[in-house]
Amino acid sequence: MSGAERHAAALQCDVGGGHAFTLRVPEGDTHARHVCDDCGYIHYVNPKIVVGSVVTWHGADDGEPRILMCRRAIEPRHGFWTLPAGYMELGETTEAAAMREAREEACADIRIDALLAVYSIPRIGQVQLMYKATLLSPDVMAGEESLEVALVRNNEIPWGDLAFPSVRWALTQHREVAQAGAFVPFTNPAGDMGNMVHGAD
């Protein structure tokens, strides 16, 4: 079995030696944890933070703002359109993470303007922080995780080919505040937990 295959199997205790985890409520705890059957080690699995941005280019010749979008080169949702976003790393701030992702996915140099939204996607254990940002140069280019990148007009947004519900939320909510000065950040549209049944709709 390859290393990857073994990791695809049940979680192994960090101690090594083939200990295995089961999900149960440890004494004194109120929440089910991955507890090692052999040595009692508790493996905490926490939600992950995704940071991204709705980036606008204001310098087009026709004066119409453009939004930076990326077509995914990797799974999940290969070939579908998304906003520059990705997992936050240790040692950075949320704003630095958004800037790094824009740089990595689209070679884009951006300025963070405001927090646009905080989304919770409980089923996959994610919290997404989306920022409203300004593109500082139109010289964008696909990074490794993008098949292509584009600066799209509002009426060119590929609504039918978005990668995830949260991309749709961010683009829709951004429209409401695109011209605004200060605004209160958004969260999930009421009752929507971001689960995908068919596509991102």
Place this chain on the structure above:
Amino acid sequence: MSGAERHAAALQCDVGGGHAFTLRVPEGDTHARHVCDDCGYIHYVNPKIVVGSVVTWHGADDGEPRILMCRRAIEPRHGFWTLPAGYMELGETTEAAAMREAREEACADIRIDALLAVYSIPRIGQVQLMYKATLLSPDVMAGEESLEVALVRNNEIPWGDLAFPSVRWALTQHREVAQAGAFVPFTNPAGDMGNMVHGAD
């Protein structure tokens, strides 16, 4: 060696068998990862989300608002004062996490009113989401992680005995918007990454 001692030692590969991690940049990656020397498994360590709230009780006889504070029964900073907050769990939204923490730490029933702030604490790999909230009943009581809880007036806040810098940030920033309707959420005070040298000052 106990299970706990072994876990205090260097990270072990999830595969088991005593594989050990070293920090290096995998091929095709741009960031140092914990890579298993034996089988190449990459153990991603991501920042964790802490969710908490500045909770106000508006029903005191003297009409003065009170803020819910908890004195820590656990390390780090045992005995120091904090706001109800803790690690977010899988399967919940950020707002539900804030409500759960208030319930667990102070038996407090709260209503979430607005996002108060987003703090990044890069050195310890944390992002903190702080909410502005309203206490629905004054019948609060210390939970297991609190030595005591109190509803404190503004001029009673134990500024000299706060557990962490972010507690001070949240209380200070909350003061600015305590009476406000809509407001733009705060972030770290300029240039402050939340490192503690002496106490929370």
